[in-house]
Amino acid sequence: MPVSLYASPPGVLFPRGSPQEWGQAARQPPGLLPAQCRAFSNNKILVELDTSSGVATMKFKSPPVNSLSLDFLTEFCISLEKLENDRACRGLIITSAVPRVFSSGLDINEMCGKSREHYAEFWRAVQEMWIRLYSSNMVTVAAINGSSPAGGCLIALTCDYRIMVENPKYIIGLNEAQLGIVAPFWFKDTFVKAVGHRVAERSLQLGLLHSVPEAHRIGLVDEVVPEEKLQEKAAAVVAQWLALPDHARQLTKSMMRKAVLDHMLAHREEDIQNFVNFISKDSIQKSLSMYMEMLKKKKS
Numbered sequence: 001m002p003v004s005l006y007a008s009p010p011g012v013l014f015p016r017g018s019p020q021e022w023g024q025a026a027r028q029p030p031g032l033l034p035a036q037c038r039a040f041s042n043n044k045i046l047v048e049l050d051t052s053s054g055v056a057t058m059k060f061k062s063p064p065v066n067s068l069s070l071d072f073l074t075e076f077c078i079s080l081e082k083l084e085n086d087r088a089c090r091g092l093i094i095t096s097a098v099p100r101v102f103s104s105g106l107d108i109n110e111m112c113g114k115s116r117e118h119y120a121e122f123w124r125a126v127q128e129m130w131i132r133l134y135s136s137n138m139v140t141v142a143a144i145n146g147s148s149p150a151g152g153c154l155i156a157l158t159c160d161y162r163i164m165v166e167n168p169k170y171i172i173g174l175n176e177a178q179l180g181i182v183a184p185f186w187f188k189d190t191f192v193k194a195v196g197h198r199v200a201e202r203s204l205q206l207g208l209l210h211s212v213p214e215a216h217r218i219g220l221v222d223e224v225v226p227e228e229k230l231q232e233k234a235a236a237v238v239a240q241w242l243a244l245p246d247h248a249r250q251l252t253k254s255m256m257r258k259a260v261l262d263h264m265l266a267h268r269e270e271d272i273q274n275f276v277n278f279i280s281k282d283s284i285q286k287s288l289s290m291y292m293e294m295l296k297k298k299k300s
Ligand SMILES: CC/C=C\C/C=C\C/C=C\CCC/C=C/C(=O)SCCNC(=O)CCNC(=O)[C@H](O)C(C)(C)COP(=O)(O)OP(=O)(O)OC[C@H]1O[C@@H](n2cnc3c(N)ncnc32)[C@H](O)[C@@H]1OP(=O)(O)O
Pocket: 064, 065, 067, 100, 101, 103, 104, 105, 106, 107, 108, 109, 147, 149, 150, 151, 152, 175, 176, 179, 181, 182, 183, 184, 274, 275, 278, 279, 292, 295, 296, 299
C-alpha cells in the first residue's frame, strides 16, 4: 500500500477542465496501442501507461516551446493527479514531443500586462505543479530531450532522476536573473539539493544556462545519452528504482524532501503575495517586455 505524507496537498488547484478518460487498448483500432497500454491526452500533454511495467510516459506537446501557461499547468496537474491515483501506475517518465525543446519554462505572457488576480492564480498553479511532482509517490524520471531553461529546469529538478540527450545546442539551468527576475526560494532549494550550495549560488546569481556536459559535471543532470538511447535508458532507470519495495522507497523520498516541502507549504500564501507584488512592478514588467523583444529579434 503506497504511503504518502502529501497525497492531498493543501490548497489543491481546482482544475478548469478534465482530460479524457483513460483510453482502453481494447477499444483502440487494432495496432494503435499494445494490449497492456492505456492512454489519455489533452491539448498539451499525452500520457501512455504500460500496465505491465506500471510505468507511464508523459509527453509535453505544446508547440512551439512547451511554455508553462496556466492552461498547460492545469492540464499537467490533472494528469499527475490521475496517475497518482491509479494503482496500476508506479513510475513516470516525463519527456517532450516537441523537437529540440523540453520546456521553455514559465510562459512569459502569463507574467506580462495581466491583473494581480491573474498573477496570483498563475503562481498558485506553478506552486501546485511543483508540490504534486515533488511529493509524488511515483518514481519520476525526466528524459530531457531538448533545452530546458528556468521553469523547464525546475520540472526536471523536481524529478527523482534526470537523463539528458547529448546535443551541443541544448541548454539547461535557472536563468531567471538574466530576465531581471528572481528564482523564488523553493526553486533555489530544489536546485541546491541537486548541485550543492556553492554551485547553485554562482549559477543562480549569473542566471547561467549550462551546456549538457557542464550540467552533467555539476550534477544538474545525472546522466547523458545519445538521443536514440534516451527512452531505453529512462525505462531501465525506472525499473531499477521500482525493484525496491514501494513503501521503503516512498518513505525515504518523503524523508529526504520533507524539509523543503514543509518550508514551501508553510509559506505558500506569502510566496504568492511576494510574486504578485514583485511581478506587478513597472521595472519588472519592462524587463520582461525587453526580454520578449530580444527573443523575437533573435529569430530575425
Ligand atoms: C527575495 C525574492 C523577492 C521576490 C521574488 C518573488 C517572486 C519571484 C518572481 C518571479 C519568479 C518567476 C520565475 C520564472 C521562471 C521562468 O520559467 S521564466 C521563463 C524563462 N524562460 C526562458 O528564458 C526561455 C526563453 N526561450 C528560449 O530561450 C528559447 O525559446 C528556447 C531555447 C526555449 C527555444 O529556442 P527556439 O527553438 O529557437 O525557439 P524561439 O526562441 O524561436 O521561440 C519560439 C517562440 O516561442 C516564444 N517563447 C519562447 N520561450 C517562451 C516563454 N518562456 N514564454 C513565452 N513565449 C516563449 C518565442 O518568443 C517565440 O515566439 P514567436 O516569435 O514565434 O511569436
